[in-house]
Structures are given as C-alpha cells and as structure tokens.
Amino acid sequence: MPDICPMKLQNDLVLRAARGETVERTPVWLMRQAGRILAEYRAVREKAGSFIKLATTPELAAEVTVQPVDLLGVDAAIIFSDILVVPEAMGLPYEMIEQRGPVFPRTIRTMADLDSLHIADPEEHLGYVLEALRITKQLLAGRVPLLGFAGAPFTIFCYMTEGRGSKTFSVAKKLLYTDPTFAHALLQRITDSTIAYLKAQVGAGADLVQLFDSWAGILSPEQYNTFSLPYIRQICDALKADPTVGHTPITVFAKGAFFARQAIGQLNCDVVGLDWNMDAAESRLLVPNKTLQGNLDPCVLYAEPAQIRAEVAQMLAAFGPQRHIANLGHGVYPDTNPDHVRVFIDAVKNA
Secondary structure, three states: OOOOOOOOOOOOHHHHHHOOOOOOOOOEOOOOOOOOOOHHHHHHHHHHOOHHHHHOOHHHHHHHHHHHHHHOOOOOEEOOOOOOHHHHHOOOOOEEEOOOEEEOOOOOOOHHHHOOOOOOOHHHHOHHHHHHHHHHHHHHOOOOOEEEEEEOHHHHHHHHHHOEOOOOOHHHHHHHHHOHHHHHHHHHHHHHHHHHHHHHHHHOOOOEEEEEEOOHHHOOHHHHHHHOHHHHHHHHHHHHHOOOOOOOOEEEEEOOOHHHHHHHHOOOOOEEEOOOOOOHHHHHHHOOOOEEEEEEOHHHHHOOHHHHHHHHHHHHHHHOOOOEEEEEOOOOOOOOOHHHHHHHHHHHHOO
16 A cells, blocks of 8 residues: 555646646646756755765755755656666666766676666665655645656666667667567566556655656667567556556656657556657647647747747647646756746746
8 A cells, every 4th residue: 555645735737637637727847857957956966965875865855856846836846866776776786977977887788687687676675765755745745746757668778788878879779689589678677677666656655657768769660669668558557557556647758759659649648748849739639638748848948038938838829728737848958047947837837
C-alpha cells in the first residue's frame, strides 16, 4: 500500500488535465524548473557541495523541489533527481563532471558485462529518492501535485553503453545492429528496474509519473518500434495493472520522435509530451484521445516579455483550453532569466 495517506489537493489542475477532466484554465509547469535558473537553488547546491550530493540528500532534494512552487508559482512540483540514478542502482555508478555532464567510468557492452548488473530494489538502492518524495509531500502540504519520473529504457541504455553524453550515441546504436540480443537483454533489465522504481515513487507520494525518452529522436521509426516503444509499453501496462498505483497518470515524453506520436498515443498512458518541433494541431489529429503536454521552445524565454506573452498566447490557442498541460518543449535552459520564466507562467495562468 502507498506510504503516504491521500491528501486533498488545493490545486489539482495538472492531474485533472492529465485525466481529461474539465479544467478552469490550462495548468503549467516546466521541465528542469528546480535548477540553475534559481539563485536559491544554486545556494543549496553550494551547501551540498555537488550535484550528486544534493540529489542523494533527501532533505536538500526536497528543498529545491519545492522552490519553484514558492518562487515561480507553477502548478506542480517535480522531484529533484536524475534519470541516471537507475543505472547506478543497477550496479553502474556515474559521476557528474562540471561542464561535461554525466560520465560512467565503466560501460555495459557485452552479455558478460550484464553479469555485473542486478534489478534495482527501490527501497534498498533508491531509498534516498523515495525519502525525498515523502519529505516533499509534507512540505507541499497539498498545495500542488508532486511529480515523479524516470528515464525511458532506451535513453538509459544509451548512457550505460556509451558511458557519457553524445550527439550521435553511435556506440549505443552500433549495438542495436551488431548485437540485438544483448541490446534487448539490457533493455529488459532496465525496464524491470524502472517498473519497480516508478511503483515505489507512487507509493512514496508521486501523483503523476513521467518517462523521459530524451534520445528517442536518434532512432529510425523502425528502430524505435523495436528498441524503445515495446519497453515503454511494458512500463505503462505494468503500472496501470497494479491496483495500488494504477490510478496514477503517466506521461510519455519522447524528444525528437515526431514519427512516434500516434504510436505513443495508443499506449496505456494519459499524457503525450511534445517538443517544440511537433505541431499542436497535427498532434491533436494523431493523438485525439490523450492530453498533450508542451511545447514552447525554451529559447522563447530569452525574448522580451511582450514576445513571450505573444508566443504563449499562440501556443494556447493552438492546443485549446482542455486536455493540455502547458510546458516547454524541453527543459528550461540554465542561463534563462527567472523573471522571464515568471512571465511565461503568468501568461499561461492569466490567459
């Protein structure tokens, strides 16, 4: 049973929109809203000493999770964590290098390498995230929903095989051609770990969970249907079939996979996330029975406030007033002026 007793939310717009219920206005939150755009976040990170220390200290992770609710006025909090906690929990630790991003000292590229991995046990290996969720839930006190997340299996596969970020992930893609048996075996282990992890997140207080398939766009449609979509389907089906978590909405965000919108819309999920290259009207035709999330270009927030408001008005008109959760088409960039972020949020809320 869930660890957290249900609390009536004062603002449940995101959840109602996700479920396709009528809302009084379009809800809004931002991917990467708890981060470097806020001076208050940078102060907590400096106190922690490193990104990983911040993410693995539940009290500090909860503190920065709540900051955007207090400082920006968003309609949801998303737990401060990282998609790469899953491979670490499976036995593949990573480091976060300033100016370079995540680096895995060791990679997984053969069937023999798989022997060093295990299916993650959420309480044992990811208990710090679950505790951060519990603390955040208390700090929010029912003001807005709390969102959990994980990386989609193919995106995690990319990092585990490549060992670092990449523009092409050619090592990862090479394995799809040269050793598909290994690729499917690793993807299944990631999937099994992710199912357990997301179920535990809901048990610890997450009101909605999002799958980030950040590198979906490097795949061909055929590869996506072979190496990504089936594993996301497994996750969605497993969560929806569990009576203790099946009520929780699921968002699938596959960046760059414009060709997969219709297929994702047929999954057992509630919300389809869109990047800024995915047209709203076309997406409505391809995904007629799901809520859509997105999809303002993050670079719009570099513009003057009047232009931001105009772009927001255009976005809202394209999506319509229902079955839409306003967001950016990717995470907010770290050098964005927080005042411009507030202009974006206020423009959505006052439309």
